[in-house]
Amino acid sequence: MxxxxxxxxxxxxxxxxxxxxxxxxxxxxxxAYYITVDEFRAMQGRAQGKTLKVAGDVVEGSIDRAKSPLEFVIGHQGQTL
Structure with a gap:
């Protein structure tokens, strides 16, 4: 060669x-499939181990940077997760 x-x-x-x-x-x-907060709640644990994207916005003031991993709340159409 x-x-x-x-x-x-x-x-x-x-x-x-x-x-x-x-x-x-x-x-x-x-x-990854986008699901709503309602759909995620309806899965009742079947989401464990799956790659999912949840539609929504981070609720203002819900970000807790002191925790590792970072924690926050997602809101969509009046529902939170």
């Missing part, structure tokens, strides 16, 4: 494969 062109092609393929893998992993991790 002393030919510079072969080295270039192999190196390029390795880089493209690495970028494709990173893109795939990032896409898989970003795939």
């Amino acid at each position: 002393s030919n510079p062109r072969v080295k270039f092609v192999v190196g390029s393929l390795v880089i493209v494969a690495a970028l494709a893998w990173l893109g795939f992993v990032g896409f898989q991790e970003s795939k």
Whole structure:
């Protein structure tokens, strides 16, 4: 494999494969279903271990930076979580 062109092609393929893998992993991790606070409450523990995104806004004054991990309350349509 002393030919510079072969080295270039192999190196390029390795880089493209690495970028494709990173893109795939990032896409898989970003795939999450948005649910409302009501839907989350209705799940009654079935959400344990699942990747979910909950629709809502952080309730003003609810952020507790003293705790680790950070804790806060989410509000959506009059419901809080």
